[in-house]
Amino acid sequence: IAYLDANGDGVTDIFMATGEYLLEGEVNSILAINDGQGNFTSSTSEFGDNMPPATHARKSIVFDYNNDGLDDVFVFDHGYDSNPFPGSNPKLIIQNSPGSFSWSKLTDQTGFHHGGAAADIDNDGDIDIFVGGFEPFFYINSDGNSLTKTDNLFDNSINKVFSAELIDVDADGYVDLIVGAHEQDGDNTSVYWGSSSGTYGSSSRTIVPELPNYGTVLDFEAEDVDGDNDRDLIINRTGGGNNNFYNGRRVQLLLNNGGRQFVDATNQIDDPGLDTDIWFPWLRAQDVDSDGDIDIIPDDAGYGFSYLNDGSGNFVKTSN
Secondary structure, eight states, X not given: OEEEOSSSSSSOEEEEOOBOTTOSSOEEOEEEEEOSSSOEEEOOGGGTXXXXXXXXXXXXXXXXXXXXXXXXXXEEEOOSSSTTOOOBOOEEEEEEETTEEEEEEOTTOOBOOOOEEEEOTTSSSSOEEEEXXXXXXXXXXXXXXXXXXXXXXXXXXXXXXXXXXXXXXXXXXXXXXXXXXXXXXXXXOEEEOOOTTOOXXXXXXXXXXXXXXXXXXXXXXXXXXXXXXXXXXXXXXXXXXXXTTXXXXXXXXXXXXXXXXXXXXXXXXXXXXOTTSOOOXXXXXXXXXXXXXXXXXXXXXXXXXXXXXXXXXXXXXXXX
């Protein structure tokens, strides 16, 4: 799911890159247009009735590819989700003018593209893209004219990534790379600290504490939850052991302790997590009750609950 202004009317529309667990073909994505009153209608006219397809889209991100002030979309599609994992191609969706889109399949890279993120990692004024998977890489943006694939901006400690974000966590002006996959397979969940070089490596990273039995990392947020003016980490997890793989849910809270170090404060979230709980793929960190602090919610109202912050980083699970 991605949120964007798809027609220049100033209200938020929804783009949904679709797919199914063991789908071998492709299904068309969905664009839901907001009428300004919170009512959404599926529409294909913005794409000339040629909707971009996907096999199993893991993530879509909204960014401005060519700095024209219009929302564009990048779709990470990992393809058929079982052996032999043949992979799929990313899709680049360009809003050429308000309410008019075109898209292309990036056929130069076929792979298990399981997540990614976008930011200007080289400080040249355009947005670059990190693509996760079994063989992660960057697409470096050349002024909105082309994307060039490179895997030489990080060392071999980044070798499998299923979830990622690009955020300036330590507020030093350089974008940091947060990555996670399966801790049960030895994949360290880590923050790689950005620098003027635009590269990332093990010599400048912080390994995040593991959460026993919940080693499958699904999503990240980095916001100030305790009011001390630095970014804390929120990590969405599900089961990672042989007996609970993709069973249960747990949200991990890591408070920023300064010096690029974090202290685990997961016990400040009033939800112990059970193997029988239904996991959710995405979380959002925002002020949902308008009291001036950051709360945590699943990015799907159907789950029916929120974690409300008391202002000091203590969260109470509350039914919506």
